[in-house]
Amino acid sequence: xxxxxxxxxxxxxxxxxxxxxxxxxxxxxxxxxxxxxxxxxxxxxxxxxxxxxxxxxxxxxxxxxxxxxxxxxxxxxxxxxxxxxxxxxxxxxxxxxxxxxxxxxxxxxxxxxxxxxxxxxxxxxxxxxxxxxxxxxxxxxxxxxxxxxxxxxxxxxxxxxxxxxxxxxxxxxxxxxxxxxxxxxxxxxxxxxxxxxxxxxxxxxxxxxxxxxxxxxxxxxxxxxxxxxxxxxxxxxxxxxxxxxxxxxxxxxxxxxxxxxxxxxxxxxxxxxxxxxxxxxxxxxxxxxxxxxxxxxxxxxxxxxxxxxxxxxxxxxxxxxxxxxxxxxxxxxxxxxxxxxxxxxxxxxxxxxxxxxxxxxxxxxxxxxxxxxxxxxxxxxxxxxxxxxxxxxxxxxxxxxxxxxxxxxxxxxxxxxxxxxxxxxxxxxxxxxxxxxx
Numbered sequence: 231x232x233x234x235x236x237x238x239x240x241x242x243x244x245x246x247x248x249x250x251x252x253x254x255x256x257x258x259x260x261x262x263x264x265x266x267x268x269x270x271x272x273x274x275x276x277x278x279x280x281x282x283x284x285x286x287x288x289x290x291x292x293x294x295x296x297x298x299x300x301x302x303x304x305x306x307x308x309x310x311x312x313x314x315x316x317x318x319x320x321x322x323x324x325x326x327x328x329x330x331x332x333x334x335x336x337x338x339x340x341x342x343x344x345x346x347x348x349x350x351x352x353x354x355x356x357x358x359x360x361x362x363x364x365x366x367x368x369x370x371x372x373x374x375x376x377x378x379x380x381x382x383x384x385x386x387x388x389x390x391x392x393x394x395x396x397x398x399x400x401x402x403x404x405x406x407x408x409x410x411x412x413x414x415x416x417x418x419x420x421x422x423x424x425x426x427x428x429x430x431x432x433x434x435x436x437x438x439x440x441x442x443x444x445x446x447x448x449x450x451x452x453x454x455x456x457x458x459x460x461x462x463x464x465x466x467x468x469x470x471x472x473x474x475x476x477x478x479x480x481x482x483x484x485x486x487x488x489x490x491x492x493x494x495x496x497x498x499x500x501x502x503x504x505x506x507x508x509x510x511x512x513x514x515x516x517x518x519x520x521x522x523x524x525x526x527x528x529x530x531x532x533x534x535x536x537x538x539x540x541x542x543x544x545x546x547x548x549x550x551x552x553x554x555x556x557x558x559x560x561x562x563x564x565x566x567x568x569x570x571x572x573x574x575x576x577x578x579x580x581x582x583x584x585x586x587x588x589x590x591x592x593x594x595x596x597x598x599x600x601x602x603x604x605x606x607x608x609x610x611x612x613x614x615x616x617x618x619x620x621x622x623x624x625x626x627x628x629x630x631x632x633x634x635x636x637x638x639x640x641x642x643x644x645x646x647x648x649x650x651x652x653x654x655x656x657x658x659x660x661x662x663x664x665x666x667x668x
Contacts, residue, residue, distance in 0.1 A: 233266035234550045237299035237330075239321060240311035241274045244335055244362070246283040247535030248309065248542045253287065259543065263550040267543075269309075271299045300325050307549055309542060310334040319343050326350045326358070331553070333545040335362035335538055341436035341452040344443070348563040355557040359545035364437040365390055365514045367537030368530040369544065374444045374518070375565040381520030383445040385485040387498075387667055390437045392512035392532045393421045393428040394460050394480040398497075399510040402468050402477065408461060420512055430459035431480060431495040438482035441516070442493055446486050446574065447566035451493065454576035458496035467589060467660055470631045471499050474615055476587075476664065477507040483665065490575040492582050499587050499633075499664040506667065517667060525667075580640035585614065588632045589660035590649060594621045598654045599630065605652075609645040611637045627656060633664060 238245055249269055252259065260266050270289055273296040274280040280292050296312075299305060300321065308325040310332060312318045318339050325332050327350070334340070340347065340363055351358045361371045365388070374383070389395050393415060400411040412429065415421035427433045439452040460480050471478050476499040485492040500507040505527055509515040514532030519525050531537035552560050562568060592598050599618070606613065614633045621628040634642075646659045 231265040233268045234263075234306050234546075234553065235268055235270045235304050236307045236309060236546065237271040237273070237302065237305040238269050238309045238311065239273050239296045239299060240313070241272050241280045241283050242311065243535045244538045244542065245272075245274070245309075245311045247539035248311070249283055249287075251536055251539045252543055252546075255543075259547060263547045265550060267546050267550055271302060271305060273299045296321050297324070300328050300330065305330060306553065307331045307333060307546060309546070310336060311542075312336075313338070315339055315342060319347075322347055322358075323350055326354050326356055329354060329356060331357045331359070331549045333359045333362075333542055333549065335360070335542060337363040337433070337436040337440060341439040341450055344440070344450040348568070351563065352557075352568055357549050357552065357560060358563055359549055360440070361545050362538050362541035364440055365516060365528070366530070366532040366534060367540045368514055368516065368528045368532065369541065370441065370516045370518075370528050371444065372544070373526070373528060374441060375561055378518065378520050378523060378526070379565065381522045383486065384519045384521060385483070386438075386441055386445055386516065386518050387506065387665065388434075388438065388441070388482045388514070388516035389479050389506065389509050390482050390514055390516065390532065391428055391431075391434040391480060392514055393425065394431075394434070395509065395514070396420045396512045397429070398460065398463075398468070398478060398480065401463075401465055402472065405465055405469070407465055408463055429461050431457045432459075434480060434482045435495045438484055438493065438495060441482075442484035442491060444565045445484065445518075446491055447564065447571050448491060448574045449571055451576050454493060456494040456496070456579045456582075460497055463497055464660070466629075467587070467662065470589065470617060470629075471587065471662075472502070473617060474631070474633060475502050476500060477502050478662065479507065479509075481665065487577065489581070490577040493576050494579065494582065497662055499662055500667060504667055580638065580643070582639050583636050584639070585636050585664035585666070586611075586634045586642050587660075587662040587664055588634070588646070588649075590630045590632075591627055591656045592630055593654040593656070594626055594628045595654065598652075601652055601654070602630065602649055605648045606632075606634070606645050608648075609637070609641040611635070611641055611645055
């Protein structure tokens, strides 16, 4: 049978891993796909690097012109591993217009321009596969699109950025500051020289936007996501959370509520007894709650050359299997039929209901606690647990740490503003959200 011919745009870390794994496991992949899959063209600006990866492989044309790959009538599938929003978007849309299927690991592109890309692919009758765009080698997209298709998804909570999880694990284990652990993460290669997208939660929000769209049958709405990173997180809050039986993780959380969909990324306290709370280092984990199946957990490496290549090649096999199928009978890009997507609103954070961790620096004098609890009661916020640290000898200030029951964020905001206005409260109230993930 005639091999499926693939054009690869970008042969950096993931591209090189894809080329290597596809060659190494060619026989096994062919048995699963039903026909050979061969990368026959590679485009990369750095031709010397490309030659170094391709080596002595026969039948592979190298070029520094990505347009040449798209223009080649023999190419059936284009893999886009360039990244970013600019040239990558242009090339993906051109590949679709040329009638070629697309496989991409570009979560930023899909989260921001996915609606346009999927509409173009639907119109042209081609597939856009993107398993590698979320959580590296963990097959979470396939699970949401197909494996859990009988379920009404209730919520998703995921550790979907390995850099931030490594940093938080190190801060907890060693009691170090964020800044010192970030430097170590950069030295080890877990963090980029400019780590902004990771540490400020943007990367996780891209991935969460994609999962939310698939889970709830809504368009991509990255611009409406609430995004907070870990750069302001302090070591003492990780320590206090531990004393209360919780661990802090950067979570991407999306929930279906009667009035809309929650879409939020932020540091979150999770009970230490939960499996997801014990995901350490640069690993990823995604917890999905379906009404029929209950809670399911997906765990593994969220980045790296070969884990991500595993997902890219899984997409190649899927596209190969469905290559000749009637487009109307393929699995829709976002799991739901395009005509059945709903314009469900994304809830503003003020309307989100969750529990909270508050840390307040206060003067050590009688009546302070009573003033604070009165304010919380006025905002219908009840206290679940509390620590009041004994001041050291000669200290006139101390920390009060409170965990609350569930309340709306707008009530928490109002309470924080009033507490910070008390003369006995020094500085800002530290506020972190808490999810039981029952």
